[in-house]
Amino acid sequence: MANIKNDSTAESMGLHSEALKGRTQQRFFDSEAAENFYYFGAHDVDFNKRTNVDALNLTCRELNEKINTLMSEGYGTIVVKNPAGKHSLGVGILNKLNLIFEGSLGYFGVGSIDGPVVRINGRVGWSCAENMLAGKVVIEKNAGSCFGAAIRGGDLICKGSVGARTGIDMKGGTIIIGGDAGAFTGFMMQRGRIIILGDAGANLGDSMYDGTMFVGGNVKSFGSDAVEAELTANDIAWLKRKLKVAEIGSDFDLTKMTKIVSGKKLWNYDALEPHERKGAI
Amino acid sequence: MCGIAGLIHKNKTVNIGKELQDMLQALKHRGPDSTGFALYGEGHDNDFLMRFKVGENVGEGSSAINEGAEIYDLRKAQVDKYLIELGATVIKEEQITPYSFKYILKYDKDLMEFSKKIESVEMVEILSIGKSLELVKDLGDAGVVSNQYGLHKIKGTHGIGHTRMATESGVDIRSAHPFWGYPFSDVSVVHNGQLTNYWNNRRALERKGMRFMSECDSELIAVYLAEKMRKGISLEEGMNASLTELDGVFTYLVATIDSLGMAKDTMAAKPMVLYESDDLIALGSEEIAIRTLLPQEIDTYDPYEGEVKVWQI
Numbered sequence: 001m002a003n004i005k006n007d008s009t010a011e012s013m014g015l016h017s018e019a020l021k022g023r024t025q026q027r028f029f030d031s032e033a034a035e036n037f038y039y040f041g042a043h044d045v046d047f048n049k050r051t052n053v054d055a056l057n058l059t060c061r062e063l064n065e066k067i068n069t070l071m072s073e074g075y076g077t078i079v080v081k082n083p084a085g086k087h088s089l090g091v092g093i094l095n096k097l098n099l100i101f102e103g104s105l106g107y108f109g110v111g112s113i114d115g116p117v118v119r120i121n122g123r124v125g126w127s128c129a130e131n132m133l134a135g136k137v138v139i140e141k142n143a144g145s146c147f148g149a150a151i152r153g154g155d156l157i158c159k160g161s162v163g164a165r166t167g168i169d170m171k172g173g174t175i176i177i178g179g180d181a182g183a184f185t186g187f188m189m190q191r192g193r194i195i196i197l198g199d200a201g202a203n204l205g206d207s208m209y210d211g212t213m214f215v216g217g218n219v220k221s222f223g224s225d226a227v228e229a230e231l232t233a234n235d236i237a238w239l240k241r242k243l244k245v246a247e248i249g250s251d252f253d254l255t256k257m258t259k260i261v262s263g264k265k266l267w268n269y270d271a272l273e274p275h276e277r278k279g280a281i
Numbered sequence: 282m283c284g285i286a287g288l289i290h291k292n293k294t295v296n297i298g299k300e301l302q303d304m305l306q307a308l309k310h311r312g313p314d315s316t317g318f319a320l321y322g323e324g325h326d327n328d329f330l331m332r333f334k335v336g337e338n339v340g341e342g343s344s345a346i347n348e349g350a351e352i353y354d355l356r357k358a359q360v361d362k363y364l365i366e367l368g369a370t371v372i373k374e375e376q377i378t379p380y381s382f383k384y385i386l387k388y389d390k391d392l393m394e395f396s397k398k399i400e401s402v403e404m405v406e407i408l409s410i411g412k413s414l415e416l417v418k419d420l421g422d423a424g425v426v427s428n429q430y431g432l433h434k435i436k437g438t439h440g441i442g443h444t445r446m447a448t449e450s451g452v453d454i455r456s457a458h459p460f461w462g463y464p465f466s467d468v469s470v471v472h473n474g475q476l477t478n479y480w481n482n483r484r485a486l487e488r489k490g491m492r493f494m495s496e497c498d499s500e501l502i503a504v505y506l507a508e509k510m511r512k513g514i515s516l517e518e519g520m521n522a523s524l525t526e527l528d529g530v531f532t533y534l535v536a537t538i539d540s541l542g543m544a545k546d547t548m549a550a551k552p553m554v555l556y557e558s559d560d561l562i563a564l565g566s567e568e569i570a571i572r573t574l575l576p577q578e579i580d581t582y583d584p585y586e587g588e589v590k591v592w593q594i
Binding site for chain 1 (some may be wrong): 406547548549550552554567568569571572576578579580581583585586587
């Protein structure tokens with residue numbers, strides 16, 4: 001079990017643990033700029049205005065267009081029935097919305113979203129919520145590989161188990177997994193956090209640049225440059241808050257979590273001597 | 282990208298050809314070049330069922346050479362002559378296309394010698410031989426192939442299939458999946474992925490007397506497992522060994538007369554969705570394949586990296 005250290009800094013939780021240098025594209029959100037809150041063409045919706053859509057005989061394009069049309073009519077809560085494992089449903093929603101899928105999605109479900117709250121009462125296939133920017137996605141059952149690939153923000157929650165390469169290339173946000181995670185979880189992650197209440201597969205956090213992972217069960221093996229770090233009181237407080245939001249792990253003993261961060265020896269080659277570089281690999 | 286699917290009903294015979302056709306049709310977008318079925322049917326009085334071809338489909342999209350139908354007759358006549366020499370008795374023969382045949386025959390000697398003799402006829406390939414297995418593959422999607430060969434009528438317990446997007450080898454029947462596990466009766470394999478140590482393994486297996494009929498890397502898995510079984514290693518042990526001895530990214534399915542197995546490489550780079558219940562196991566590259574059997578909400582999951590599973594009927 002990791003020792004718990006009191007540390008009040010954000011750095012201890014893996015947030016902004018290094019200063020970005022060079023040609024970074026990082027831009028900070030300006031809360032004074034009202035136009036930042038809405039995309040061009042975004043709709044004003046009323047969460048109390050609710051409707052159902054049956055996806056059984058719709059193609060993914062037809063369903064996605066239907067969701068957009070309903071939002072333009074002010075519907076803020078849309079229930080999709082019979083998604084039947086179809087691919088690319090609910091993608092590209094850049095709007096506030098309560099979206100509920102009564103069933104399972106196939107590949108690339110709810111990708112590139114910014115803002116909606118999505119609940120999927122089934123399973124999702126590969127690459128769910130890829131490139132998600134903001135919002136909350138809750139999956140009641142299991143998820144396939146590449147879960148949350150390259151997400152930038154938001155909360156992505158799978159109450160079951162997830163496949164390989166979960167959080168690959170993620171640049172922000174939080175992924176929360178109630179069960180186990182497959183191999184190469186957190187592969188090349190750059191920011192953000194992953195919480196796994198179950199076991200993690202081989203090569204956890206391989207080549208991670210930054211960000212933090214917390215694992216409640218066993219780790220099969222660490223990937224290159226992934227190292228264990230000290231669990232702090234801030235970490236535990238944050239984990240408690242996040243799991244509450246995720247509606248899972250309320251009775252989980254958070255002091256038993258293993259914290260994993262980047263050793264930062266692999267990615268910053270310029271700062272290393274040749275023998276250090278070799279050692280990192 | 283290719284699509285693979287498999288299903289096994291426990292203690293129940295169903296219209297297995299139709300079920301697998303529907304699963305593979307749902308995966309058409311993963312590979313439109315050719316489709317193959319390995320169906321484990323009811324058999325015929327413990328006789329051998331042999332599916333073989335004497336030429337290639339030279340239809341639209343094919344990379345095969347158009348040889349002309351008359352040469353097919355000559356090759357078929359040579360096969361018939363060799364069957365007599367081998368002591369095999371043909372009970373029933375059926376010509377499905379100008380180049381493909383189904384024979385029911387009695388034979389009780391070594392299958393390797395049998396296969397070598399039959400396949401010594403130029404361009405002749407035994408697609409499958411077994412007491413239950415009927416392996417059919419051809420150009421086109423699952424509906425086209427199934428209609429062409431009447432597969433929707435075949436009843437049985439289990440089967441595996443493949444929709445192929447040709448990458449490293451030609452668009453022809455020779456390179457299509459499934460592959461028969463020569464020289465074992467009733468063994469078939471389908472694969473999604475790439476094997477990077479194909480040639481090293483192929484040369485080693487050829488030195489041991491195993492035969493390859495194509496240059497498709499997937500054939501290696503069938504021959505590799507057959508060679509393991511020839512040495513007395515169980516199917517499951519052979520599949521576990523393949524995880525380290527075969528290099529590359531792969532998910533494959535293998536079927537025998539009474540079992541269905543799956544293996545996923547240690548990188549988990551190729552997809553597979555699995556549904557398990559007391560009566561039915563169904564697997565597919567995508568869940569939509571399984572949904573053709575079970576449209577209602579079901580619990581499925583992705584097997585993990587380095588996982589091998591085998592189910593019995």
